[in-house]
Amino acid sequence: MSIFSVFALFVFLGAQLTGTKIENPPVTAKIDAPIDVLSVLKKSCFNCHSNETELSWFDHLAPISWRVSADVKRGREVMNFSEWENLSEAEKKGKLWGILNMIKAGKMPLPLYARFHPSARLDISEIETITDYVRSYDINQPNLSKKIAADSEYDYWRNEAIGTKFDRTSPNGIHYSDEFKHWKVISMANLYDNSMRVIFGNDIAVKAIEREEFHPWPEGARVVKAVWEQIEDKYGEFRPGKFINVQLMVKDNKYSNTEGWGFAKFSGVDLVPTGKLANFASKSCISCHRQLAEETGFLFNVPPKINP
Secondary structure (H helix, E strand, C coil): CCHHHHHHHHHHHHHCCCCCCCCCCCHHHCCCHHHHHHHHHHHHHHHHHHHCCCCCCHHHHHCCHHHHHHHHHHHHHCCCHHHHCCCCCCHHHHHHHHHHHHHHHCCCCCCCHHHCCCCHHCCHHEEEEEEEEHHHHCCCCCCCCHHCCHHHHHHHHCCCCCCCCCCCCCCCCCCCCHHHHHHHEEEEECCCEEEEEEECHHHHHHHHHHHHCEEEEECCCCEEEEEEEEECCCCCEEEEEEEEEEEEEECCCCCCCCEEEEEEEEEECCEEEECCCCCCCHHHCHHHHHHHHHCCCCCCCCCCCCCC
């Protein structure tokens, strides 16, 4: 054995002493779903998104264990099926659509994880199982949402819900404003929950995108995503239907726990702010952005730079 091999062996053995141990906290409010759905979730999701993590032998070896530990920590922050029943019905529905969107986009299970854990990959029938479950999951909507047709609902939001009658402020201090209607559209997105999203950026954000100034984004950058249901008219054209929510990201270093981004969401025609505590975004927002949008400074839907 060469000196280099001996040295590499000692480095490897030494690294094992720094391996990160993953603890499984008690399961307090496990998701209650049909058996076939639970079977898919356990196979492909529970290792990172529950308190029932079961690691393979090589997952315990450093440096692999370092990455696995970080993924499990982030996964539980984004969504924990062992604490599922603690969520509100609206949160459950939102997260279920998030699951389906990530699966359909091929982002979940994480491609790197699936490479080393091929049994976690989803086949077509398993994806259909999750799709059927998410699409059939429903909650009681406010009566107002049921009574107002799509066009009049949007008109209500645009002309009435913006006034002084509705003083909308997120728990972390971010105020709703309709000034984004005068900003530049930087992107659009359609997700598998049949929603249509238009993303606006203020002047600071637009210039940052033009310069690819993402690490970090400049102070004062603001991005707004307006979300509607997507409907198809009689001519086969798609257009916005019922208004769903407005989502805001504000670049301000005072939000140090969420990578310098302040998050807010205002839902429904009355623009009800999401979250009960000021730190709501540390679990419900930034975890997903850290996982899937680190390259662009934790912002989704950034137009790519195309060189002529």
